[in-house]
Amino acid sequence: MTEMVPKSRLLREKTARKEAEKLLEQKSLELFNKNTALEALTQNLEKLVEERTAELVSARDAAMAASRAKSAFLANMSHEIRTPLTAVIGFAENIQAGIISEAEISDTIDTIIANSKHLFTILNEILDISKIESGQLEVEQIRFALEPIIIDLDSIFKPICQAKGLYFDLNIDSNLPKDVITDPTRVRQILMNLIGNAVKFTENGRISLNVKADQVAQQLTFQVIDTGIGMSEEQISKLFNAFSQADNSITRRYGGSGLGLTIAKELSALLNGDIRVESHPGQGSTFTFTVGCEAFFDTSLNHMTSVESMAPNSLKGSVLVVEDNEVNQELIAQHLKYLGIDFAIEGNGELGFQAALAGEYDIILMDIQMPVMDGKEAVKILRSVGYNKPIYAVTANVMSQDITEYRQIGFNGHIGKPINKKHFYSILCKYLQANTNDESSASEQFDYMAEARKKFFASLPGYKDTLLDACVSQNNHALNAILHQLKGLCGNFNLNELDALAKQAYHLSETGNLDAFALSEQLAAMIDATLTEFANEKNG
Amino acid sequence: MKKTVNFLILDDVDATRELLRGLLTSVLASPKYKFEVMIYQAATAEQAMHLLKKHKISLAFLDIELPDDSGLNVLRNIKNDFPDTHSVMVSGSSSKKNVLAALEVGILGFILKPFNRVRVEEAVENFYKKTKP
Known part of the structure; x- marks a missing residue:
């Protein structure tokens, strides 16, 4: 019976082997699955890396393009700033050097002022853009009379248009309210820009400014229409981007920072409005500028006196x-x-x-x-x-x-x-x-002075004696002390000469300079003279 | 009845005290100040401290250049011993050192000699605003 392997042991071994095989199979399946997943992940990662790289490349390109645009802008600005500056410095130097004749000086100064103002506009535009980029551009809401601003624009642009052989039409809606609430400075700035552009890009024909108010929609609408060179679709699409005029060569030809419209567009949004453009090459352009305006007034509060004149x-x-x-x-x-x-x-x-x-x-x-x-x-x-x-x-x-x-x-x-x-x-x-040229209020204030003044003059002989004593005994310490008192006092009573002399002597005595004594003797003599004067004043 | 408040003028020169007293009287004559003022005078730091102990002084005008001490020291002593007393410095010199030293302690005004009325008015006005109920 010894060779007999117990059946139960065989069975156990068989079961164990089967279990081991099953486990092995299971593990290898898991391994296979993990491997597959890993492969998928790797592929996915590679794809992601590729995508990110592509994104970075396009971001870099965009940044470089922006940077190029800014560099180009700066180079251009440098030119735009130097041109008026050259005129300002040059003409001013010529006036100084006497090169310009008397008769021409007034015109030359006009040129200097015009160029300075142009420079100022450019700097303001650059500042505005920097505020826009940092989200700090702000507008005001003030009640003001609209029509004078429009009339002012008319008086600015009419002569400019005439000089260029253009017509300038102003059409104001008859129901335009007297006062409105919005930002007068910014509205004017936008209109100056739009009309300025219209004049710049129009060689012949006319520029029109139409002004309307819609009380129901609570909106002001300004239209600037020109008969100028017009723009293509593509040019219009780039129109409001900072740092790019529709065509870079335009900058050279027409000047300007190229920022005006970008600023105008941003401002119009801040004023709860918008700027829209319709244009075709060779057929002129129409810029429509709206401003949200919650309140209209039929009477005017505005009593602005002309402080300029x-x-x-x-x-x-x-x-x-x-x-x-x-x-x-x-x-x-x-x-x-x-x-x-x-x-x-x-x-x-x-x-x-x-x-x-x-x-x-x-x-x-x-x-x-x-x-x-x-x-x-x-x-x-x-x-x-x-x-x-x-x-x-x-x-x-x-x-x-x-x-x-x-x-x-x-x-x-x-x-x-x-x-x-x-x-x-x-x-x-x-x-x-x-200044109405009347002088009345001063007298009463000086009454209280009288008593103090009397006291002061009564004490002056004492001061003089102390002063002379100090001089005789050459005691700088005592001299310094008395001069210190005198220098403050005399000024109080408008004895300015005494005050000045006392101060001078005091400063010398502070540094131990012996000239202080000589000056103090002069001071004593002046005190005598002052006392005599005071006595005469009293008697007279 | 008007409330009476006590002012103190500390200055070693008689005529200067008289001048400031006159200016104060004239400024306080304005009907908007609804209090009577009693003005005490001291010529030395020691006298000033004595008066401060004896009377409840609401506003002190302190000259900086004194024979026995610096007005800035008097200012510091007042802040320590009489925290309810407001002070105004009076000096012939508004050097940065003087002004900053006084500011550190806290003052209602800095009046430069020769006097001008506006500074005195401001000091009184600032005092009035501080003490208005």
């Missing part, structure tokens, strides 16, 4: 100008002199805040970037010590975040550089009084 000496008051640049100082000074306004100029923020504390100014015009202490710090200090008078920032930094910052610091507002005369004068008008 203000007469000489028409204001009175005093202004502190804090500005480090001599050219700007002179420019502001010319305006203030013309208007008959008293003013003082300081060259940096530190001198500025000291002058502000010392003086009685109706308004301060404060530059921002200055040496020693900038305008922002000066205003922070002034506001912290309780200075309440209006302060305006006069600055080339007019981005909206700058302006918000100025307001937070304590500026009342800002005046952009270059200075816009109209804006500048309107701010002066706000804080200064009209």
Whole structure:
């Protein structure tokens, strides 16, 4: 019985082998499946990589194209900026050199101003574009009279058209409301651009401006129609893209930043409107510009007096100008002199805040970037010590975040550089009084002075004696102390000569300079003279 | 009845105190200020501290250049010992150092000599706004 293998063991082995085979089969199937999946994944990955690469290539191409467009734009801008700048510098130098005859000077200055304004427009457009790109372009909503703006455009473009042999038609809808609410500056800017383009691209025929108001749709519609060169479909499609005029060669021929329409389109959207174009090559173009306008008024609030044509000496008051640049100082000074306004100029923020504390100014015009202490710090200090008078920032930094910052610091507002005369004068008008040539209010304020003045004169002989004693004993310490008191006091009572001499002597004595004694003796003599004068004044 | 508040003028020169007192009286004559003012005067820092202890001073005008101390020290002492007293600095020099030192402690105004009325008006106006109920 020993050779007998137990049946049960055989059976167990057989079962085990079967199970092992089954497991093996199962595992190899799993392996096969995983392999297949892996292969699919690899293929998929490769495809993904290919797709991403293609996307990157196209993004890179787009970025490069944008960069090329910007480079081309910059190169072009450089040319656009240099052209008017050349005229400004060149003509100004010629006037200075005396090359231009007396008779031609006025025309030459007109040319300089026209070119400067052109330059200013280009810079504004570049600024607008940078605001658009950073999403910071803002519009206002103000109630204003629409018609004067349209009439103003008419008076600007009619002569330009005439000079080019074109007709300019203005058609205003008879039911146009007196006042509307939207952004007058931006509406004007868009219309200037559209009409400007029309004139630029039209050699003969006419330019028309049609103005309509739809009270139901709450919309203003402006149409600018020209009989100019017109545009193809393709040109129209590129029309509103920044940095590309319909054709680059057009830039060379017609000039301009090529940004105007992009800005106009963005602005019209901000004004709840749009700009649409219809055009065919050789058949002229029609630009339709709409503005959303929620309220119309049949009467006008607008009493805008023409501040630009203000007469000489028409204001009175005093202004502190804090500005480090001599050219700007002179420019502001010319305006203030013309208007008959008293003013003082300081060259940096530190001198500025000291002058502000010392003086009685109706308004301060404060530059921002200055040496020693900038305008922002000066205003922070002034506001912290309780200075309440209006302060305006006069600055080339007019981005909206700058302006918000100025307001937070304590500026009342800002005046952009270059200075816009109209804006500048309107701010002066706000804080200064009209000059009506009457002088009455001063007297009562000086009553309280009388008592103090009497006291001061009574104490002057004592001061003089102390002063002389110090001189005789050559005691600089005592001299310094008495001079210190005198220098502050004399100014209070408008004894300016005494004040100046006392200050001079005080400064010498501060440094131990012995000349202080000689000056103090002079000062004592002057005190005597002043006392005699005061006695005569009393008796007389 | 009008409420009475106490002011203090600290300055070593008689005529200067007189001048400031006159200016204050004239500014306070405006009907918009609905309080009577009693003006105390001190010629030294020591006298000033004495008056501050004795009377409840609401607004102090402090000259910086004093014979026995700096007005800036007086300002600091006031902030420590009489936190309800407001101060205005008075000085012949608005040097950045003086102004910043005073600002650090906290003031309602900085009046430069020779005086001008507008600064005094501003100081009183700022005081009025601070203390209006």
